[in-house]
Amino acid sequence: EIFENNRRQDLxxxxxxxxxxxxxxxxxxxxxxxxxxxxxxAFEQKAAVEFLEAxxxxxxxxxxxxxxxxxxxxxxxxxxxxxxxREAVLATRAGGGTKLYDAIWVAAEDMLRKEVGRRVAVVLSxxxxxxxxxGTREAVKAAQENDVVIFGIGIRGSDTNYGALKxxxxxxxxxxxxxxxxxxxxxxxxxxxxGDIKNQYSLGYVSNNxx
Numbered sequence: 001e002i003f004e005n006n007r008r009q010d011l012x013x014x015x016x017x018x019x020x021x022x023x024x025x026x027x028x029x030x031x032x033x034x035x036x037x038x039x040x041x042a043f044e045q046k047a048a049v050e051f052l053e054a055x056x057x058x059x060x061x062x063x064x065x066x067x068x069x070x071x072x073x074x075x076x077x078x079x080x081x082x083x084x085x086r087e088a089v090l091a092t093r094a095g096g097g098t099k100l101y102d103a104i105w106v107a108a109e110d111m112l113r114k115e116v117g118r119r120v121a122v123v124l125s126x127x128x129x130x131x132x133x134x135g136t137r138e139a140v141k142a143a144q145e146n147d148v149v150i151f152g153i154g155i156r157g158s159d160t161n162y163g164a165l166k167x168x169x170x171x172x173x174x175x176x177x178x179x180x181x182x183x184x185x186x187x188x189x190x191x192x193x194x195g196d197i198k199n200q201y202s203l204g205y206v207s208n209n210x211x
Contacts, residue, residue, distance in 0.1 A: 002203060002205055004205075004207055004209060005209065007208065007209065009205040009206075009207065009208060010205060010206075010208070011203055011204070011205050012204050012205050012206055013202070013203060013204035013205075014201065014202070014203045014204075015201060015202045015203075016200075016201040016202075018198060018199065019198070020057065020060075022118075022198065022200075023117040023118050023202065024060055024061060024062070024116060024117030024118070025055070025056070025057075025060075025061040025062070025117055025118045025120060025197065026061070026062045026063070026078065026112055026115035026116075026117060026118070026119050026120065027052075027055070027056070027061070027062070027063040027064070027120045027121075027122060028063070028064050028065075028066060028107040028111050028112060028120070028121045028122070029048060029051075029052065029063060029064070029065050029066070029085075029089070029122050029124075030066050030067075030068060030103050030104070030107055030121060030122065030123045030124070030125070031044055031045075031048065031065070031066070031067050031068070031089070031092050031124050032044075032067075032068060032069075032098060032100065032123075032124055032125035032126060032155065033067045033068065033069050033092050033093060033094045033095050034068070034069040034070075034094070034095060034096065034097055034098040034126075034128075034130075034157075035069070035094065035095070035096055035097070036098065036126055036128055036157035036158045036159045037094075037125070037126050037155050037157040037158075038094030040155050040156075040157065041092065041094055043182070043183050043186055044092075044124050044155065044186070045089050045090055045092065046183055046186075047183060047186035047187055047189075047190055048089045048124065048190075049085075049086050049089050049090070050187060050190065051122070051190035051193070051194060052082065052085050052086070052089070053082060053086075054190070054191075054194050055194045055197060055198070056080075056082065056085075058080065058082075059080055060080075061080070062078040062079065062080060062115070063078065063079070063085055064076055064077050064078045064079070064111060065085060065088040065089055065092070066103060066106070066107060066111075067092045067093070067095075068098065068099050068100065068102070068103035069094070069095025069096050069097060069098060069099070070095055070096040070097040070098075070099065070131055071095070071099065072099055072102050072103045072106050075088040075089075075091060075092060076088030078111075078115070097130040097131040098125070098126075098128055098129050098130045098131060098132075099129065099130075099131045099132045099133075100123075100125055100127065100128075100129040100132060100164065100165075101129050101132035101134045101135060101136055101138070101139040101164070102131075102132040102133060102134055102139075103123075104121065104123070104139040104140075104142070104143060104150065104168060105134050105138060105139050105142045107121045107148070108121065108139075108142040108143040108145075108146045108148040109142045109146065112146055112148050113146045118149070118197075118200065118202075119146065119147055119148045119149065120148070120149050120150075120151065120174075120197060121143070121148055121149070121150045121151070122150075122151045122152075122153070122193060123150060123151070123152045123153065123165060123168070124153045124155055125152070125153075125154070125155060125165060126154070126155050126156060126157030126158075126159060126160045126161070126162075127152075127154060127160060127161045127162045127163065127164055127165045128157070128159040128160065128161045129164065136164050136167060136168075139168065140167065140168060140171050140172070143168065143171075143172045144171065144172060148172060149172050149173050149174045149200075150168040150169050150172045150174045151169060151174045151175050151176075151177075151193045151196070151197070152165035152166065152168060152169045152174070152175075152176040152177070153176075153177050153179055153186070153189045153190070153193070154176065154177065154178040154179055155179065156179075156180060162176070162178065174196075175192065175193055175196045177189040177192055177193065
């Protein structure tokens with residue numbers, strides 16, 4: 001059931017596909033490689049590779065890899081090829097400052113906007129933004145307008161601040177997981193997000209409010 005302003009609406013569309021029946025998935029994996037988390041990068045890489053291998057269905061789901069520091073850089077464009085994605089994750093290298101908000105905007109507006117099916121951004125970061133030209137409002141708006149669900153994994157760094165990551169996840173219907181930087185903890189975090197991604201439903205209705 002769905003209600004708009006406390007009035008029940010008639011559903012026109014409902015789909016709760018799981019497993020192979022779920023809608024195609026497009027994932028942008030955003031990896032924070034700024035100086036504040038560079039000593040945690042190896043852990044991020046290992047867990048990220050495992051996550052992609054677990055969540056992507058061969059020939060059906062696409063993923064891309066982006067790293068961000070003082071720049072936002074595409075490491076691997078959308079592909080079905082898990083080997084290319086693995087190589088891209090392992091090729092990420094630590095840099096300087098952090099453009100978290102700009103990276104979210106790029107993922108939502110430049111990359112996921114034209115993709116079909118479910119659109120997801122998975123962000124590994126300590127949450128501290130030091131250089132973005134955009135603010136949190138612009139980043140959230142871009143995600144919401146393009147139906148992008150954001151999942152955040154908090155990586156404890158030298159300047160940890162999870163406020164923005166939590167907001168991105170909350171306001172797009174995603175999930176935030178605070179993870180200590182141990183490989184097993186990261187695996188647990190990715191497992192939670194994987195489960196959330198694979199248990200979504202889509203619905204649609206035409207409002208019966210003439211206004």
